[in-house]
Amino acid sequence: xxKRAGIVVTGTEVxxxxxxxxxxxxxSEQLRALGxxxxxxxxxGDRPADILAALRWLAAEGCSLIITSGGLGxxxxxxxxxxxxxxxxxxxxxxxxxxxxxxxxxxxxxxxWPSVDQVSIAAGNLKQATIPEGATILEPVxxxxxxVVPPLGDEGPTVVVLPGPPSELVPMWAAxxxxxxFIAATEGRAAIEQSMVRLFGIPESEIAATLRAASAxxxxxxxxxxxxCLRRGEIEIVTRYAPDQRALYDDFVRFVADSHAETxxxxxxxxxxxxxxxxxxxxxxxxxxxxxxxxxxxxxxxLTERPGASTYLKGGLVVYSNEAKTxxxxxxxxxxxxxxxxxxxxxxxxxxxxxxxxxxxxxxGVTGIAGPGGGSDQKPVGLVWCAVSLGDGExxxxxLQLPGSRQVIRDRTTTVVLHMVTRLLSGKEQ
Amino acid sequence: xxKRAGIVVTGTEVxxxxxxxxxxxxxSEQLRALGxxxxxxxxxGDRPADILAALRWLAAEGCSLIITSGGLGxxxxxxxxxxxxxxxxxxxxxxxxxxxxxxxxxxxxxxxWPSVDQVSIAAGNLKQATIPEGATILEPVxxxxxxVVPPLGDEGPTVVVLPGPPSELVPMWAAxxxxxxFIAATEGRAAIEQSMVRLFGIPESEIAATLRAASAxxxxxxxxxxxxCLRRGEIEIVTRYAPDQRALYDDFVRFVADSHAETxxxxxxxxxxxxxxxxxxxxxxxxxxxxxxxxxxxxxxxLTERPGASTYLKGGLVVYSNEAKTxxxxxxxxxxxxxxxxxxxxxxxxxxxxxxxxxxxxxxGVTGIAGPGGGSDQKPVGLVWCAVSLGDGExxxxxLQLPGSRQVIRDRTTTVVLHMVTRLLSGKEQ
Numbered sequence: 123x124x125k126r127a128g129i130v131v132t133g134t135e136v137x138x139x140x141x142x143x144x145x146x147x148x149x150s151e152q153l154r155a156l157g158x159x160x161x162x163x164x165x166x167g168d169r170p171a172d173i174l175a176a177l178r179w180l181a182a183e184g185c186s187l188i189i190t191s192g193g194l195g196x197x198x199x200x201x202x203x204x205x206x207x208x209x210x211x212x213x214x215x216x217x218x219x220x221x222x223x224x225x226x227x228x229x230x231x232x233x234x235w236p237s238v239d240q241v242s243i244a245a246g247n248l249k250q251a252t253i254p255e256g257a258t259i260l261e262p263v264x265x266x267x268x269x270v271v272p273p274l275g276d277e278g279p280t281v282v283v284l285p286g287p288p289s290e291l292v293p294m295w296a297a298x299x300x301x302x303x304f305i306a307a308t309e310g311r312a313a314i315e316q317s318m319v320r321l322f323g324i325p326e327s328e329i330a331a332t333l334r335a336a337s338a339x340x341x342x343x344x345x346x347x348x349x350x351c352l353r354r355g356e357i358e359i360v361t362r363y364a365p366d367q368r369a370l371y372d373d374f375v376r377f378v379a380d381s382h383a384e385t386x387x388x389x390x391x392x393x394x395x396x397x398x399x400x401x402x403x404x405x406x407x408x409x410x411x412x413x414x415x416x417x418x419x420x421x422x423x424x425l426t427e428r429p430g431a432s433t434y435l436k437g438g439l440v441v442y443s444n445e446a447k448t449x450x451x452x453x454x455x456x457x458x459x460x461x462x463x464x465x466x467x468x469x470x471x472x473x474x475x476x477x478x479x480x481x482x483x484x485x486x487g488v489t490g491i492a493g494p495g496g497g498s499d500q501k502p503v504g505l506v507w508c509a510v511s512l513g514d515g516e517x518x519x520x521x522l523q524l525p526g527s528r529q530v531i532r533d534r535t536t537t538v539v540l541h542m543v544t545r546l547l548s549g550k551e552q
Numbered sequence: 553x554x555k556r557a558g559i560v561v562t563g564t565e566v567x568x569x570x571x572x573x574x575x576x577x578x579x580s581e582q583l584r585a586l587g588x589x590x591x592x593x594x595x596x597g598d599r600p601a602d603i604l605a606a607l608r609w610l611a612a613e614g615c616s617l618i619i620t621s622g623g624l625g626x627x628x629x630x631x632x633x634x635x636x637x638x639x640x641x642x643x644x645x646x647x648x649x650x651x652x653x654x655x656x657x658x659x660x661x662x663x664x665w666p667s668v669d670q671v672s673i674a675a676g677n678l679k680q681a682t683i684p685e686g687a688t689i690l691e692p693v694x695x696x697x698x699x700v701v702p703p704l705g706d707e708g709p710t711v712v713v714l715p716g717p718p719s720e721l722v723p724m725w726a727a728x729x730x731x732x733x734f735i736a737a738t739e740g741r742a743a744i745e746q747s748m749v750r751l752f753g754i755p756e757s758e759i760a761a762t763l764r765a766a767s768a769x770x771x772x773x774x775x776x777x778x779x780x781c782l783r784r785g786e787i788e789i790v791t792r793y794a795p796d797q798r799a800l801y802d803d804f805v806r807f808v809a810d811s812h813a814e815t816x817x818x819x820x821x822x823x824x825x826x827x828x829x830x831x832x833x834x835x836x837x838x839x840x841x842x843x844x845x846x847x848x849x850x851x852x853x854x855l856t857e858r859p860g861a862s863t864y865l866k867g868g869l870v871v872y873s874n875e876a877k878t879x880x881x882x883x884x885x886x887x888x889x890x891x892x893x894x895x896x897x898x899x900x901x902x903x904x905x906x907x908x909x910x911x912x913x914x915x916x917g918v919t920g921i922a923g924p925g926g927g928s929d930q931k932p933v934g935l936v937w938c939a940v941s942l943g944d945g946e947x948x949x950x951x952l953q954l955p956g957s958r959q960v961i962r963d964r965t966t967t968v969v970l971h972m973v974t975r976l977l978s979g980k981e982q
Contacts, residue, residue, distance in 0.1 A: 135781040137593060138584065139577020140788060146595065147569020154568065161602055163567060163595040165576065168779055172591055179609045197760040199779050232755075242761030287782075289956045330627040331672030349598055349629050351565040352717075358570060412870070418856025419849030422870040426848025429924055429958060437876030439869060440842070440852040446867030446910055450880070480876055494859055526719050528859060 125308055127158045127187040128180035128279075132202055133286060134167040136192065144288045145191035152295055153189075154362075157311040161185065168193065173205045181279050187307040188279045192286030194266035196246025203269060206281050207254035211274050214252050220259055220267060221251035227265055257283075260297045263290040272303035280307040314362050317371060319378060320388040321357045322541050326350060328382070329357060336377045345370060355537045356394070384551070387541070394540045395428060401547045402434035402484075408547065411482035412438035413451040413472035415463065416490035416506060420536045436480040441472065451475030451487075462501065464489050466519055469507035477511055484547070485511040486539055492528045506535050510542050518546045555617065555738055557588045558610030558709075562622040562632055563716060564597040574718045575621035582725055584792075587741040588617065598623065603635045611709050617737040618709045622716030624696035626676025633699060636711050637684035641704050644682050650689055650697060651681035657695055687713075690727045693720040702733035710737035744792050747801060749808055750818040751787045752971050756780060758812070759787060766807045775800055785967045786824070814981070817971070824970045825858060831977045832864035832914075838977065841912035842868035843881040843902035845893065846920040846936060850966045866910040871902065881905030881917075892931065894919050896949055899937035907941055914977070915941040916969055922958045936965050940972050948976045 129149050135141040146163040153160045161183060164176040173193070180188050193202030207214050224247050232243060250266050253259065260268030268291075269283040280303040284291045298304055321329075329350045337343050347362040359378065363371050379386050387394065402408050412421050412435075422438035425431050439450045444463055447453040452475040453468055461467040472487025490506025497503035504524040511517045520542060524531045545552055559579050565571040576593040583590045591613060594606040603623070610618050623632030637644050654677050662673060680696050683689065690698030698721075699713040710733040714721045728734055751759075759780045767773050777792040789808065793801050809816050817824065832838050842851050842865075852868035855861050871877040874893055878885050882905040883898055891897040902917025920936025927933035934954040941947045950972060954961045975982055 133781065134779045134790065135783065135788065137577070137590065138580045138790075139574075140790070141781060141783055142572055142577075144569075147567070147572075150568045160567065161596070162606060165593040165595070166591070175613060176592060183605060196757050197780055198763070239758060239761040242757050242764065245764075246757050246760060289960060327626050327672050327676050328669060330676060331669040333628070334672065334675075349564045350627055351563065351571060353565070353571055358565070360564065360568075360570070414849075417853075418861070418865075419844075419852030419868055419870065422849030422872075423847075423853045426870075426872060426962075427959070429922075431848070432872050435848075435870075435872050437870050437872055437880055438849055439880070440849065440856075440865075440867050442852075442856060442862050442865050442867055443910075449910060450867055450869070480873075480879060492859075529857070530719065532856075 125158060125186045125311055126161050126184055127153050127189065127308070128161055128183065128185040129163040130173065130176045130180070130188060130190045131163060131165045132168060132173055132190060132192040137165050137167045145284070145286065145291055148288065148292065149189050149191070149295070152299075154314065154316060156299065156308060157313040158187065158308050159314070168199045168201065170201050170205045173202060174209055177206070177209045177281065185279050187304065188281045189284065190281060191284045191291055194250065194268075194283065194285045196250060196265065202283055203253055206269070206271050206283050210254060210271050210278070210281065212254035212256055212271065215255045216248070216252050217259065220253070221247065224251055224262060224265055224267070227262060231265070258301045258303065260284075260294045263293050266290065268294045268298060270298055270301045270303050272306075280304060313365055315365055315368065315371070316360060316362050317375075318358055318360045318388075318391050319375060319386060320393075321359075321382055321385040322355065322387055322394070323385045324357065324382065326352050326357055329359060332378060332381045335381065336374060339377065341373050341377055342370060343374060346374060355534045387544075394537070394544060395424065398540050398544045399428055399431070399434070401544060407434060408483040409434050409436045409480075410484040410486065410543070411436045411476040411480040412486045413441050413447075413476035414438065414488045415441050415447065415472070416492045417488050417532050417535050417539075418442055420532055421486065421488065421539050424536055424540070436482045439476055439479070447472065451479065464491055464501050464505060464507060466507050466509070466521065469509035470511065470517065470519060473509040473511040473517070477513055483513065484543060485513070486543065487511075488535060488539060490522070490531070490535060492531045494528060504531055506531065508535065508539050508542055510539075510546050512546065516546070518542050518552045520552060555588060555741055556591050556613070556615050557583050557617040557619065557738070558591055558613065558615040559593040560603065560606045560610070560618060560620045561593060561595045562598060562603055562620060566622065567595050567597045575714070575716065575721050578718065578722065579619045579621070579725070582729075583619075584744065584746060586729065586738060587743040588738050589744070591615065598629045598631065600631050600635045603632060604639055607636070607639045607711065615709050617734065618711045619714065620711060621714045621721055624680065624698075624713065624715045626673075626680060626695065632713055633683055636699070636701050636713050640684060640701050640708070640711065642684035642686055642701065645685045646678070646682050647689065650683070651677065654681055654692060654695055654697070657692060661695070688731045688733065690714075690724045693723050696720065698724045698728060700728055700731045700733050702736075710734060743795055745795055745798065745801070746790060746792050747805075748788055748790045748818075748821050749805060749816060750823075751789075751812055751815045752785065752817055752824070753815045754787065754812065756782050756787055759789060762808060762811050765811065766804060769807065771803050771807055772800060773804060776804060785964045817974075824967070824974060825854065828970050828974045829858055829861070829864070831974060837864060838913040839864050839866045839910075840914040840916065840973070841866045841906040841910040842916045843871050843877075843906035844868065844918045845871050845877065845902070846922045847918050847962050847965050847969075848872055850962055851916065851918065851969050854966055854970070866912045869906055869909065877902065881909065894921055894931050894935060894937060896937050896939070896951065899939035900941065900947065900949060903939040903941040903947070907943055913943065914973060915943070916973065917941075918965060918969060920952070920961070920965060922961045924958060934961055936961065938965065938969050938972055940969075940976050942976065946976070948972050948982045950982060
């Protein structure tokens with residue numbers, strides 16, 4: 123019997139989307155890894171009544187553990203600690219030693235801001251050191267302490283109160299999970315395995331057909347919790363299962379692999395980004411250079427998300443203007459005049475030009491119409507030409523006609539490019 | 553008296569963070585614009601019991617309108633329509649005309665996938681055309697129809713069922729908001745104004761001090777709903793207020809502007825991206841070129857997020873390797889040897905090189921250590937040099953020492969660069 127947990131994300135800026143919530147999903151993954159079943163995440167604004175209502179609902183749903191994020195800052199609209207105190211019927215008390223530790227942190231920090239108002243700093247400090255009586259303190263990473271607040275009696279959930287900035291929440295998690303109330307609240311948790319396979323280049327309905335076929339072939343897929351989703355142009359099949367169902371899961375994956383040999387690219391959780399990085403790193407090492415028009419640097423930015431990209435990424439050219447295509451990537455002006463900037467010929471010339479300009483092993487060229495303007499009947503918005511060149515004549519070229527917004531077109535193109543390079547380097551068909 | 557609304561976002565992929573939810577925040581903004589008070593967003597997985605529990609809680613909280621997103625796909629794990637039918641006590645019925653319309657859509661779509669399994673397509677089609685009796689259909693944008701499902705009697709909320717892909721949900725919203733049950737569920741809504749000011753370059757605690765000072769100066773800030781948040785290095789102060797409090801809000805903004813003249817950069821909701829684009833567009837038009845090392849294309853990608861960037865962005869160089877710094881941006885090898893790739897001198901040379909290589913009016917150079925490796929005592933992770941050059945000798949240079957992860961360092965640097973260029977072009981101090 124696995125215990126259940128809920129998450130409450132607070133902050134009007136998160137509720138209304140000015141800030142994207144990273145904490146709910148991250149905590150969800152941590153809970154899953156611990157074998158704790160995560161039921162739901164409630165996002166509420168900075169209103170105490172709404173935070174309290176969310177805590178009470180999750181408690182009524184039978185959650186033995188509730189994680190909150192946000193609302194621990196120094197300003198008066200940050201009220202989570204107080205609300206959790208009220209929820210657990212614990213009075214708020216000033217923790218003197220904590221107050222001292224926060225003071226020391228603030229003295230270091232405010233050295234950067236010589237003109238800072240000391241009265242406001244002191245008020246914020248006092249607020250952040252005032253916590254529900256009996257709470258376990260999680261040492262501040264920034265200036266806000268986290269809290270583990272158990273129920274006053276034997277009934278009700280333990281509440282883990284974490285700060286909003288992911289850079290503070292993430293390092294605090296391990297300490298929270300080791301506290302006695304956290305462990306007690308998740309006692310009897312059952313490990314649940316989660317595995318993922320990824321496919322690229324087929325519609326989602328094909329997966330539905332494969333699931334039915336697997337079932338017809340005698341694989342008991344109802345004993346697995348399978349979800350499929352389309353993400354940045356790739357299909358992800360995520361399966362959760364009890365550890366003793368491993369053999370069944372393996373059968374299922376083998377069935378999917380046999381059905382979709384051409385499009386399945388990952389069964390070990392690896393992303394296309396990781397696979398491409400491994401291929402470029404080698405041995406043998408293969409260097410890469412880019413010339414991007416419509417993606418405007420997104421392919422380069424995505425490659426450099428990974429530390430160590432400097433080993434294989436020689437550089438990139440953002441050739442947004444025709445002038446840049448000619449000056450930086452050496453695309454002949456006549457070629458652009460003859461075929462247009464968005465054409466197979468220019469994509470190939472960009473790939474060749476990127477490779478040549480930096481003496482790289484692999485060259486990539488991307489040119490397209492991301493919209494919303496700039497389209498025509500012959501070359502509508504969403505038309506993108508991608509080319510990859512290995513220099514020895516070996517190359518891959520794809521014409522895309524992508525639906526969606528400017529952002530979607532640019533992002534999807536980036537994913538396609540990573541798959542094209544990976545397939546070309548590993549000798550697979552495009 | 554404003555009516556309240558709640559949002560239920562479904563999907564295990566969203567709950568666990570494999571997909572970032574854009575729908576909850578977007579719908580929240582739409583509700584706010586309509587004067588409907590949005591209380592909370594509940595994110596649940598694909599389990600029917602959890603979806604149902606979320607609907608029942610929001611109803612118990614007094615929501616007269618509930619928006620759901622996701623779970624309308626063709627696969628068997630997409631169950632939202634059925635759960636909403638159960639919640640409203642409405643039996644599921646096949647809508648024959650809708651079935652015909654979806655069939656026509658699918659015939660067009662599957663032309664792209666000649667090998668597609670027709671049986672699975674037909675099964676998905678039948679599922680998507682089966683809806684709660686009495687629901688109003690919102691025509692499909694993809695293949696899934698949206699639904700507006702009113703309560704069976706006079707009590708309880710109306711549920712608006714929308715598909716998960718934002719590209720389908722967004723265009724469907726306007727149709728949903730015009731249906732009679734939606735209008736009835738939000739009757740008596742009161743307009744709430746929302747305005748935002750943005751500051752760059754001060755700590756959040758200063759804003760807390762300013763709020764206290766405003767109050768001491770006789771501005772009744774308790775009549776305004778003020779939230780502050782730190783976002784990508786900028787501070788956003790968002791204020792919600794009844795329309796008849798406009799004069800009070802104006803007083804408050806004037807007070808903030810007087811207190812923070814150097815750091816306040818937006819009182820009209822405009823972003824730094826918009827302000828910079830307007831400055832470059834002119835008149836006079838000023839063209840820009842970039843040479844990025846540690847940001848690896850992120851500045852270029854951010855500039856090209858905006859349609860029309862080709863007017864002013866001549867191009868960019870991603871000079872991740874020293875070789876690229878020399879070959880593409882013309883930074884002398886000796887300069888790198890003498891000062892190191894991460895140095896003021898190289899940042900300035902990159903800015904100059906970018907400008908010169910593309911004959912642009914403005915050149916930007918960025919070089920730093922994004923980590924997690926590559927740092928030293930003298931040049932730790934987070935050290936970044938940024939330079940902007942206008943060519944006539946006018947330039948701005950900043951040394952940053954940023955905390956946080958590789959991703960945070962790269963993102964924060966991008967924001968700083970946009971502010972540096974904007975300040976230099978508008979004659980403000982750095």
